[in-house]
Amino acid sequence: MNQNKHHITDVAIIGSGAAGLSLALSLANHCKVTVLSKGALTEGSTLYAQGGIAAVFDKKNDSIESHVEDTLDAGGGLCDRDAVHYTASNAKKCLKWLIEQGVPFDMEFDSKGKERFHLTREGGHSHRRILHAADATGRAVQTTLISQVQAHPNITLLENYNAIDLITDKSLAKKGKHVHGLYVWNCVDKKVETIAAKFVSLATGGASKVYLYTSNPDVSSGDGIAMAWRAGCRVANMEFNQFHPTSLYHPELQNFLITEAMRGEGAYLKRPDGTRFMKDFDEREELAPRDIVARAIDFEMKRLGANCVYLDISHKDKDFIIEHFPTIYAKCLSVGLDITKEAIPVVPAAHYTCGGVMTDFNGRTDLDNLYAVGEVAYTGLHGANRMASNSLLECIVFAHAAAKDILSKIDASPALEALPLWDESRVTNSDEEIVITHNWHELRLFMWDYVGIVRSTKRLERALHRVELLQQEIHDYYANFRVTNNLLELRNLVQVAELIIRSALERKESRGLHYTIDYPEQNENPTPTILTPKSVAALQ
Incomplete structure (x- = not known):
């Protein structure tokens, strides 16, 4: 039997991105929390998110209702209006929480010399409402949250642990639909271990690794969706896989994303001959929602037999480009591409899973004591297409909602019971x-x-x-x-x-x-x- 550990915790969180770490921090002052990270703690989609997080901070020129309407429009008539309104209404509060954690969003001075957040605009948004940390917002959020969870005495971090399956009433030959814990694979010691928990939350991200070309890191393999499905949960809208229009086309930098904020700041999409084409597909041109832009690029590439199209911001001031997009500038320069002087070769790549495990507004799934937060979940927010910079927002908003719901129940939770050991008595090591x-x-x-x-x-x-x-x-x-x-x-x-x-x-x-x-x-x-x-x- 290759199993030698049995972990016990109040809440087990599978995933260590913005959703999982926000949930952990929102719970940890009141209970014991264990966070599983499939690889290194930093490795996940949050780290690579470039653009920003949408929230209405400019009440003079923007409104929550405008954020709602933009999201509904981008969602192609399939968003749940209540879910959209709930998310947009809680956006500013959740962004303030991130700021309190220490996330260094970019600042600027207004005409009177007063400091304020620099707000950018992305495709689908009718106003500037995107808070960002240069062009590496996800990295700023991830590293800040990691520093907080590492310092919290009530949070146990298990790096290099891959969740296998949930342990439910069915696993224990009982009637009911409760979750009692999970089996996990210790990737370092090569052993199966057991975690008993009063509550389990899936925060495993999406499933874009199911596609050959993706902007996502290797860990995005749909684990939470598959585990929840096997345990008996419904899923919704899995047909809606967002393809980010602009992933760098270069053999030395595969999977590197070119943020949508670049189009928001005036970059043009061009054919290989240098002519623009988005005006032929949508009146919003480069600021159309991602599905429209991705299909336009796909159409032009197939029509022309081209390997890629080009994203050009070189007409902007050099200092402006380097200040706003330092990560992209440095990455491209590392392979000999100077984006201040030449266009960037780009192709669409699988980017975001808009469907997922069905939840309510508290993150609750079809199984008692099982929650799902972030990209793994279907909340109704995204509909048929996710609008830019609503993804990290969804992680924070619903992490806080799930934490509140869990804490309202945790004192009344029954004592944890013994869980069955993992049985591998009839299997062998693979030679295939x-x-x-x-x-x-x-x-x-x-x-x-x-x-x-x-x-x-x-x-x-x-x-x-x-x-x-x-x-x-x-x-x-x-x-x-x-x-x-x-x-x-x-x-x-x-x-x-x-x-x-x-x-x-x-x-x-x-x-x-x-x-x-x-x-x-x-x-x-x-x-x-x-x-x-x-x-x-x-x-x-």
Whole structure:
């Protein structure tokens, strides 16, 4: 038996990005918290978020209602208005909390010499309402929150721990729908361990690693969505995968994102011949929402047979560019590209999972004592397309809401009970790692080709057939060999891929991030796509 640790905590949080760390800090003065990080504590999507966080600080020229309307418009008629209003209404309060934690948002002086936050604008926003820390806002948020959690005596940090599965009433052969803890893979010691917890929160981020080209770090493998699904939770709107329009196209800097704020500050998208093209697709031109811009780029690349298009801000003052985009300037310069003098080659890349595990406004899922916060969750905020700089905001707003709900219940929680040990008595070490490598590549390739920016029913059906075959192969492999990090991620990715494909097949229209050539028009009165484990099981 390769298991030798049993952890006990009040709240177990799976994930160490903005959502997980904000939740931990909001709880830790009142209970014991354990935070799991699949890799290093810094490694996650939050660290790489460049643009900023949306909140109404300029009440003279902006309003919460304007933030709401912009979000609803970007969401393509599928946002939950109440969820949008709740998020926008709590935005300023949550940003002030981040400021209190020490996040160094950029400042400027007004005409009277008074210091204020520098607000930028991004695609889909009608006003300047984006607080940012240069072009590395996520890094500022992540490093600040890490310093706070590391100093808190009630927070235990488990780095290099990969969650395997939730332990529920069903796991204990009991009737009910409670979560009691989880099994985790200690990536360093190569052992399965158990965590017993009164409450568990998923804060694992999205699933963009299911695609061949992505702006996300390697850890974004849909773990929380897959675990919740296996435990019996519903998921919603998994067909809406946001492709960021502008990821750097360069062999030495793969996955490097060029922030949308660059277009907000006046950068132009151009064809290889130097002509602009966004005016041919949308009256908002470069400031159109991401789905429109990504499809426009995809269309131009396919029409011209081009490997990329170009994002050009070189017409702006050199000092302005370096001051506003120091990270991008330095990164591009490291490969010989001076963005103050030349255009940046860019392509779309899978960026954000707009659907996820269904929750209420307190982060509660279908299972008692299980919460989901951040990109892993479906709150109704994003609809058919996420508006820029609403993602980190969602993490903070719903982390605070979940913390409040958990603390209202924690004193009445029953005592923790003994959990069953992980059973690996009938498995062996694998001598076929090539199977994982091959399946991994095949999955990401056909998801990119068949379930990407532009889809068709035939492509989706072909993808579903392939994913079902892969699921069987991976299930057999998982049943016979000891777990490894790559196997766990592949198992989760193939599950999430199935959910994306089934959701896409259910939507008989084109809306937001889901565009299909077989149903190019929009339906009246659209509704979210909701999948339940029982209904999908009946189809298999």
